[in-house]
Amino acid sequence: MAETGGAPPAGLGNPAPAGAGVHELIRERWSPRAFSGAPVPRELLNVLFEAARWAPSSMNEQPWRFIVASRRDDPEGHARIGSTLMPVNAAWALRAPVLMVVAAKTTFTRNGAPNPAALYDAGQAGALLSVQATAHGLAVHQMGGFDRERARLLLGIPDGYAPVVAAALGYPGDAGELSPEMRSREAAPRQRQPSSEWVFGGRWDEPLPPNAESVQ
Secondary structure (H helix, E strand, O other), X not given: OXXXXXXXXXXXXXXXXXXXXXXXXXXXXXXXXXEOOOOOOHHHHHHHHHHHHOOOOHHHOOOEEEEEEEOOOOHHHHHHHHOOEOHHHHHHHOOOOEEEEEEEEOEOOOOOOEOOOHHHHHHHHHHHHHHHHHHOOOEEEEEOOEOHHHHXXXXXXXXXXXXXXXXXXXXXXXXXXXXXXHHHHHHOOOOOOOHHHOOOOOOOOOOOOOOOOOOO
């Protein structure tokens, strides 16, 4: 499980029923609640953050900041991040060997002006990390359900940075160890809205026009 190269693993066990042409890593990326306690090697974590490093960002600001704690290497930090989670998330996420909080710098470094894309760009870094994790058989479950002010206080997040999400990371585990309610959620079919619900053509709420024939 510590391999950092080669062919990707078989997957995380619950592929998305995505349409034709979608990359296999995107199909396989999943946010389970059942995690194995197996530690994630530091060199593999480094690979995930290297992937996040290459996310696009407005003016190349790279506003993302990751506060990370491994239960094996930093049990106090792991518990500190865990204590910011809402109880419904803590019930399963504390099993994960790695916990993190993602924050975003809300102003541009060059001039101090507000950066309206900061949260979006932090999300892009998290997305690339998640896809890279999938390539190594790791799962990432990102959570909006955490106490942001407690995270700011306990983790020392300074003014000018917004706590965005918490996340649990590790190898998939046994869903049988979850509560009945969470086990039911784990087994539920994966669903998404059709793209026609949120892709518009030229104006808000207008459908995309039919494909035009190529002009020779």
